Amino acid sequence: MVKHSLFKIVTAAAIAVGASLPAHAADPIKIGSVLSVTGPAAFLGDPELKTLQLYVEKLNKDGGVLGRQLQLVHYDDGSDASKANGFAKRLIDDDKVDVIVGGTTTGSTMSMVPLVEKAELPFISLAGAVVIVEPVKKWVFKTPHTDRMAAEKVFDDMKKRNLTKVALLSETSGFGASGKKETEAMAAKMGITLVANETYGPKDTDMTPQLTKIKNTAGVQAVFVFGLGQGPALVNKGYKQLGIALPLYHAHGVASEEFIKLSGPAGEGVRLPAAALLVADKLPASDPQKAVATAYRKAYSERYKEDVSTFGGHAYDGLMIAVDAFKRAGSTDKAKVRDAIEATKGYIGTGGKVNMSATDHMGLDQSAFRMLEIKNGDWILVN
Amino acid sequence: MLSQFLQFLFSGITVGATYALAALGFTLIYNASNVINFAQGEFIMLGGMLAFFFMQSGLPLPLAILLAIAIPAVVGMLLEKLAIEPARDAEVVTLIIITIGASLVIRGLIQIWLGKGAHSYPAFSGSEPIHLGGATLLPQSLWVLGVTALVVIALWYFFSRTLAGKAILATSCNRLAAELVGINTQWVLLVSFARSAALGAIGGVLLTPITLTSYDVGIMLGLKGFVAAVVGGLGNGLGAVLGGLLVGIIEAMAAGYISSAYKDAVPFILILFILFFMPRGIFGAQVTERV
């Protein structure tokens, strides 16, 4: 009895998971995606998925790509890298997708990398850390700016203001931990002294102990917070509560309208590097990104009635780079598409101007970051 | 240096009061039914999220708060009626998994309904910090502490001075015996779940201006509440409150003086040590098993 049910369950499970398998000749182009739509990284994965769904729909309405429709096959890894690995296998072996756009976190991305390398499938990651594209992996690309760029941008700005003694407060999430490492390296390179180096947990509700320590550290001239999501907003509040008057910088992980709302008055004067997307309406008309950023912003907020974040923008860029590559390759042949992605030149996206090469699978330079400041509850461009 | 210590202390007490409220919720349900309700954290989340939602929809503050406390209480009763009561005689792990299932359902529904973003609303009496001995304290923290204290007093009065409270204690001791002396134990269980859910929700409502809220804040709060409840000795209300404060203060001190990276580990190391030397928590009763 037991044994029979065991077999039935296996087959039933197999049928249940394999139900979505059409295989006609007029195939759509399949865009695979594994995103962290739930779990701790959900606030990244959620807008990413929404963006992909929105634009796949839009592209299809406009006649698709290469005369074929696009089909989005997406799975939620629940912010668990091991699940991402499993779903990547499903995309590769079962759904037989033509490209993967996704991998919300660095952990998820890195767990998928060996699979796409082996399957020789183009993969555009939406995660931040430098390790994804350094060293260069043949089939792996990414669209978001790296944490290293963020650290460099912030330190640049600090140096302009003659701030060289900095307290670092980083989150213990993957984003924060990688950011901490890059920031430490960048500080040494740029002649910045980290006089304090504290961390907080992504689910912490009170950062005043760490901030008190920083406040009482001698010689601090500025504070740099490397985190994502709600934590940094709480840092702002604690900062204000303690009455710390030093310049406060955040990383690009909080580049969303939500951050301003959550911080309330405590956010005033805070600076951070971010893509032009957030200040699309404030860009000069001559700015090449203005059109793209405004259009994306409009489309997203009209459809979902919520504010844009730069994370959704990364998904937009990833999808558009893939689509662009399909067009230039003239087919979905994986090797050709890969080559086309690598040959992406001058693509203007929400994240900046992308110039990929055999040695650079991200293709963004420092100009992609703008230094923003919160003023009167809105972003303004510094400089 | 004193001001630094005070600052850590304030931080610890505020966070600790949260844990205390969560731990009290655990204790109330545990006392009535011997169930550890792993969905306790979700009631805290519900309180904050619902208060945000109702304020957003333009309801006046008192009404929004009332609804944000009443709805979780109903959810608590439903949980008891539909999930705990039918499986009452099951083993400890089975009940744990039922409550974990319930927490997933609550969290999932809120996530679908109100989204994944974080939310907040203004503090009840402004956000201008109060200066005290060189350290600062938010007015909202006083709200949290004050209400926690009120709750503790009310509960103490209820359990030691009213018949209904004694009925609940009797039910936890021996359900059958309680029924024999005419206590409606079904009602007792229902009320206990409602009360503990409401308590969690109150915590959520008060905390949100300080800590923000989102669909998934309940997990960590629930876990820390459980730690606090065990530190205090399961089933001991005063122990739960002191346990909560202790865990909060130790966390803040660990973050301030030892290592902010390991501060989350400190409460768990603490609980292991406490249990090794006091197998029933600090304030737990010693019992002799009968053969």
Add this chain to the structure above:
Amino acid sequence: MALLEVDNLSKAFGGVTAVQNVSFAVDRGLVYSVIGPNGAGKTTLFNLITGVYTPTEGDIRLDGRSIAGVAPHQLASQGMARTFQNLQICMNMTALENVMVGAHLQLDRNLVKAMLRFPGLARRDRELKDRARELMGFVGLGGYWNRAANSMPYGALKRLEIARALAAKPQILFLDEPAAGLNSKDTAEIDELVRKVADNDVTVVLVEHDMKMVMNISDRILVLDYGKKLTEGTAREVRENPDVIAAYLGSNA
């Protein structure tokens, strides 16, 4: 030398002294009963001797060796076995397995050998299974081998406990109210079983409420009242002791 000697044994729980200065000795091969009104400390006395509780004062000697405060699992290896007033059958196992647990100490308990099912271990296990079946037959549970313990009637479980205790090959067996909750027919059968056990060279110490049974089968009887020894003697001596009559009439009748 007596098999079991108890010297001035006392046990206090907080302020309550459940057993106070009790001394007695049990000779080999006897059926020795402990009686007394409810709350007289009979079960506490059992729990003290079998290591479940640690004595507050006094000494217990088995075969001349002191066993006061020795853990129960160590006493088992010295030939002591017992049953419980409130059944302590492992309801998560079959009847036969319950009996086999009784023989725990006679078997190879090595974890790795067990996992890899070493031939020697498996063979001895099979032999034990046969002996356990015999024992179940001996106590009158012939047909119950593969029954789940939680599906067996109360009377059968009482015997199962005895079979399990016997599987340990004890030299002394403590029976805590073996007839409690049984009807007169079952009681008579237990009565017979206890005699049969004693005839097999196992010393039996018995706590029992059923006076008829006690008087019937006991070689010697110890009477406790309020934790103290009231008297000790043969059935006849005890029956005629005025103190005993007073204790029973005064508190129970």
Add this chain to the structure above:
Amino acid sequence: MRVLRRHSALLFLAGLLLLLPLVLPNNFYYDIVIRMAINAIIVLGLNLLIGFAGQISLGHAGFIGIGAYASAIFPTHFGWHPLVAMAAGAAIASAIAAILARPIFRLKGHYLAMATLGLGIIIAIVIKNEAAYTGGPDGMPVAALGLMGFEISGEKQWYWVLAALLLFSFWAARNLIDSPFGRALRALHGSEVASQVMGVDVVRYKVAIFVLSAFFASLMGSVTAHYIGFVTPNIADFFHSIELVTMVVIGGMASIYGSLIGAILLTALPQALSTFEGWETVAFGSILMLCMIFMPRGLVPTLTARFRPNEREDP
């Protein structure tokens, strides 16, 4: 004949594992079966502890994490052979379990749950924080598992490795249950005092089974790490512990078949639910609750009881 009957379930499982590749269409299905097998082996060990011995552990993922990270760290940072690393991981996990088991198993019920939970979380936090060795929250890659020039790679090879491991574990677990050791274990669950009086050194058995289940959890952590080729702290996470306990309870406590069924179902379920678009969590939670409310003893024991009310599952 007796041998055949005794091993009929084992032979059936072997036959099933032998024939399964015939119906597995591609690597993805192999992957699912491999993950099922990995979970099943861990759950078998955990069920010995929770179901048979009646001792809860909410921190077992910590031991899995130790194994996984031993296999990741020792070969990467110290150049150890993966098999040596695997053994070292199992040794470390067993040692931690052995040292802490004595104080931990003086605890009962929810206190025991709390202590094991705390232990698991502490291990997870250490893994997350020691980024210099562990790669921090983003995890680190794991070298391939090789032996004498031969490297296990690809789902098909791993399938056979896991099939063999699963068969062995199934066989060993059944042997253990039906042995003096196993009976003592179940007896102490049924009645701690009775088993003591029968000569069972209760603490020693609890410690032994805790160490054994930690040992297997660590080994399977290593296997998982090598199989996936990448490891993140999620593997040691509290939620992973809960997931495993859920498998034990849904399948059926104190049931060997239940362990298999529980692992299979709860590994397949997220895949099956992945098309639910945001409702996965709600669906998963509801299924857990319904299973436990209507089958509090778990699937296999409930069904067995329905068909053979007076008998126990034959060990």
